[in-house]
Amino acid sequence: MSGIALKLTSLLVKTVAKPMANAIKRQAKEHETFRNICIKMAQTLHSGELRLRMSLLGEKKIRVRPLNDTKAIEQGANFISEFFIFSVAGSLIFYESYRSRKKASEARESLADDISVLQNEIEYIKSKLGDINIKLDDYVVPEGYKPKYIKIENSKKEGQQASKQELTVK
DSSP states (O other): OOHHHHHHHHHHHHHHHHHHHHHHHHHHHHOHHHHHHHHHHHHHHHHHHHHHHHHHHTOOOOOOOOOOHHHHHHHHHHHHHHHHHHHHHHHHHHHHHHHHHHHHHHHHHHHHHHHHHHHHHHHHHHHHHHHHHHHHHTOOOOTTOOOSSEEEEEEOOTTOSSOEEEEEEO
């Protein structure tokens, strides 16, 4: 999926998540079991928050008054809906991160494969070049050949019996 398509999909999911969060709030007000879950969650969050605040202020032991049911249902439903939206957004971020890492990993693997192929080709060319150099060392220009642009020189090194021909550009 392209980057733009993924961003549009992400925006669509976030847009759909908000009405779902509102539906969660409505369900909390209408259904007894869900309402009890929201009340218990809100009371737990409320008491935990107050205890944390008071311990930061230096208070040792406090008594936390519970929220009334209406406020607890509202806060519990808000917490669940916010958690839902956060989960959707976080999941999209993790998915995008996973997708980009996978894409980068595939690119590295492809590059490593290309390098391996090129190294094999270099070794093959080196071996062929060695064969060609051996053949060139044994090459002798035919007698009587007078090229226009290449100068042929016979050189004799110390200890050699036969002379070696060298080709240079005029």
